[in-house]
Amino acid sequence: MPRWNTVALVGVGLIGGSIGLALRKRRLATQVIGIGRRTSTLRAARAVSAVTATTTRLERGVRDADLVVVCTPVASIAQQVCQSAAVCRQAAAITDAGSTKAQIVAAVEEARRSGEPWPEGVAFVGSHPLAGSEKSGPQHAAADLFEGRVVVVTPTADSNPAACKEIAGFWRSLGARVVELSPEEHDQALAVTSHLPHLAAAAIAGTTPNGYAGLTAGGWLDTTRIAAGDPKLWREIFLSNRTNVLSALGELERHLAEFRRALAAEDAAALERLLAEAKQVRDAVAS
């Protein structure tokens, strides 16, 4: 028997589409409703069978859902969580898949406290699946995207414990490992492990003159791969985690300055030490 009668996915891009495919493949939901603004994206989500029905009207799409997952760009998430909460069923659980958490979770909790329409029994807990790629759109969605991957779930003191359990169980049912962090802990860590690498990859690509394209190889390709990501999406992620990204960037700049000093001074020992420390960190994380 399916675990959910109706799951509503607000946004059916790479992440929303992959959730839909995983829910359907694992027979976890009777209905998967895809909600989006662009009919072309909704059509693509239907074409890959990521959803059982689609609509451009959020209110209509979430009305019967037991579970709502908001998978839109970070700048839209808080508002769409609140819109969903206002119209969805009693006892529905809402989560999201945004790459930053503190701003989103604070905005939702603030709206709820300040008297936005929010039925008793509807609960929100933030999530961030550490999965994705430089590609986007439901045509790149994959049913196994979350298998073995980490999903960070970010409850607060205001969160409903039963909803936390349900949201963690939802991600586990897609094959993910769940890690619980506060929204602030999440943003501080992800600034270093995700947002900074993206910024650095973009800076390396930006530093490469067009005429050198033919002289790139594996190292450049790996190091700059994520620079192919969507500039608008990443602009929002950086702005939404601005202070932490600035502080991670400061750490990177200090590290680069150490390399500069060692290289300028022809200090072979310092250079080797910096490289060996980096190798140790990299080797500790598989593949």
Add this chain to the structure above:
Amino acid sequence: MPRWNTVALVGVGLIGGSIGLALRKRRLATQVIGIGRRTSTLRAARAVSAVTATTTRLERGVRDADLVVVCTPVASIAQQVCQSAAVCRQAAAITDAGSTKAQIVAAVEEARRSGEPWPEGVAFVGSHPLAGSEKSGPQHAAADLFEGRVVVVTPTADSNPAACKEIAGFWRSLGARVVELSPEEHDQALAVTSHLPHLAAAAIAGTTPNGYAGLTAGGWLDTTRIAAGDPKLWREIFLSNRTNVLSALGELERHLAEFRRALAAEDAAALERLLAEAKQVRDAVAS
């Protein structure tokens, strides 16, 4: 009929081993002699059939070679080229596979001019195959490592034109595309397309606290992959291309400072422009 009777490979790690495998698979050489200091590496090269014979004595290994390829770390190459030249056959051609070129080529030409033993007819032209990985050793060698990859060949005004043609033909016979640059042009370009990405990957890995290892995903893994490379090898590469790497690092630091300014000022338009420019560079290079 094989193109070469005897090819000597000084160094049978990832690159030397892959050359041996490619020569043998394509039946380009009757004999492939592997030369190395460590008997364990020589044994591993024999085990994967990258060579037909091995020796720890360079003089003995290169004596009968028509072609000598020096595939050792950059700091040893010039000396081993000169040692090989002193004892090898008249009309033998020598090249190398080092990641930097100006210092190596200048050292060899200087030694030759300053009266080191160097038989008439023996020619040296520098090479750099843009292939490799963060892995090392003959056990990771692959016969197809050079297929479709670029090899930069770096003749100078002193180079023998027939030898240039032979060395370019050698790499093409392994499936590579050959690009001709001066040693200085090579080093300036590779500082940006290879050495800087390595340095940045190491700095990103070095910036990541151990406790965050569980919160890394695809972006971090791609961006830091080459930081797993051998610290000693890369220390030598950086030192051997010091001025160009320092100047490429300066460009990266300027780019990061632009990101910092845009982020600090919450300048969404500037942030998006920087990301879009990077995406354009990255998208222009496939995979």
